[in-house]
Amino acid sequence: MASIYIHIPFCEHKCIYCDFYSVVPAETGTEGYSQRQQYISSLKAEIEILAENKSCNESIGTIFFGGGTPSLLHPSEIEQILDTLAAHFSIEAGAEITLEANPGTVDKNKLADFRTAGINRISIGIQSFHDDDLKFLTRIHSSSEAKKCVKDASEAGFENISFDLIFSLPGQTLSRWKSNLEQAVELQPAHISCYSLSVEPKTPLFYMIQSRQAAQVEMERDADLYEFTIDFLSSHGYEQYEVSNFARRDPASDFKCRHNLNYWNHSNYLGFGPSAHSFWINERWWNISNLSEYIKKINIRTLPVSEREKLTAAQLMEEAIFLGLRSEGIDLNGFRRKFSRDLSAENERVISELIKQDKIILVNGRMRLTAKGYVICDEICQKLH
Numbered sequence: 001m002a003s004i005y006i007h008i009p010f011c012e013h014k015c016i017y018c019d020f021y022s023v024v025p026a027e028t029g030t031e032g033y034s035q036r037q038q039y040i041s042s043l044k045a046e047i048e049i050l051a052e053n054k055s056c057n058e059s060i061g062t063i064f065f066g067g068g069t070p071s072l073l074h075p076s077e078i079e080q081i082l083d084t085l086a087a088h089f090s091i092e093a094g095a096e097i098t099l100e101a102n103p104g105t106v107d108k109n110k111l112a113d114f115r116t117a118g119i120n121r122i123s124i125g126i127q128s129f130h131d132d133d134l135k136f137l138t139r140i141h142s143s144s145e146a147k148k149c150v151k152d153a154s155e156a157g158f159e160n161i162s163f164d165l166i167f168s169l170p171g172q173t174l175s176r177w178k179s180n181l182e183q184a185v186e187l188q189p190a191h192i193s194c195y196s197l198s199v200e201p202k203t204p205l206f207y208m209i210q211s212r213q214a215a216q217v218e219m220e221r222d223a224d225l226y227e228f229t230i231d232f233l234s235s236h237g238y239e240q241y242e243v244s245n246f247a248r249r250d251p252a253s254d255f256k257c258r259h260n261l262n263y264w265n266h267s268n269y270l271g272f273g274p275s276a277h278s279f280w281i282n283e284r285w286w287n288i289s290n291l292s293e294y295i296k297k298i299n300i301r302t303l304p305v306s307e308r309e310k311l312t313a314a315q316l317m318e319e320a321i322f323l324g325l326r327s328e329g330i331d332l333n334g335f336r337r338k339f340s341r342d343l344s345a346e347n348e349r350v351i352s353e354l355i356k357q358d359k360i361i362l363v364n365g366r367m368r369l370t371a372k373g374y375v376i377c378d379e380i381c382q383k384l385h
């Protein structure tokens with residue numbers, strides 16, 4: 001089962017911490033708005049060109065609209081993109097189709113129209129339930145708008161609702177972060193993603209930290225907040241299945257994000273739109289991160305690929321360790337069959353030490369991180385080779 005990612009490179013405003021590729025139409029005036037219309041045509045053309053040039057004989061089990069701010073699009077535009085995908089790929093019945101929504105860009109009717117257009121999972125960028133945090137992050141919505149968005153999404157027919165939250169904001173205390181988690185679980189979303197605020201080079205936040213207008217949270221404090229998150233969510237009915245992701249335990253439904261699990265299982269995926277990445281068998285490629293250049297390339301029926309790389313067996317193996325450990329664990333027999341390497345035998349001493357320290361466990365033939373292990377995931381990856 002393969003996946004498709006669609007990048008929507010528009011935002012109403014650029015948040016201070018963000019380094020995802022997007023443009024702000026208001027800043028580029030009329031040109032920006034006409035670019036948006038051209039973009040939808042180009043995106044559909046990119047899907048056609050790729051499907052004509054590449055034999056993708058796997059069915060598509062998940063589609064993810066990310067960005068940028070996909071919820072800025074009109075539901076009819078989402079429908080057009082889904083129709084184009086359906087015309088060129090075999091989309092599985094019951095495919096998971098996610099749209100990232102910014103609470104400042106949707107209302108109940110629009111959400112209902114997204115649902116009708118085929119979106120069945122909505123990921124809401126809440127980030128914080130404190131208005132001063134949202135102001136600091138320069139989000140375009142308030143906490144009450146975020147809560148209303150959750151209610152609207154539920155009333156619009158979405159059962160599979162995910163929240164994005166950010167911790168380790170400058171000066172954030174444990175009690176303020178706890179209050180965010182409490183408010184999140186009270187709303188009972190199907191899924192919660194919690195990310196530590198990362199300071200990406202060349203973002204306004206980066207310059208604020210450099211000029212001491214804001215102080216970056218220390219590593220120990222960040223680790224404390226993260227450990228607290230794991231304990232809190234696991235004691236409030238959420239199962240951690242990846243470093244940053246938690247799914248509500250529900251006997252009737254599995255709310256883990258199938259799209260992200262596909263990435264972490266090293267499954268094939270195709271990405272469309274500027275800056276989108278693709279991975280197919282042993283090859284990875286990514287599109288140019290420039291909307292005008294992207295449109296120009298598509299106008300001459302050329303795939304807007306920036307670079308390609310063929311992954312060696314050693315690179316694939318390293319990625320399989322990293323991706324497996326950060327999510328649902330490494331299937332040791334599958335790993336042996338794929339890479340002709342016995343990971344557990346070759347790392348016996350390291351593994352038994354990590355088991356003693358309660359950082360990894362071996363369960364049903366899988367080597368998985370424990371809550372303590374997730375905290376030092378990168379360190380553990382480096383120890384295993």
Ligand code: SF4
Nearest residue numbers: 011014015018067068
């Ligand atoms: S809305 Fe999302 S994608 Fe857009 S600038 Fe803010 S964080 Fe980045």
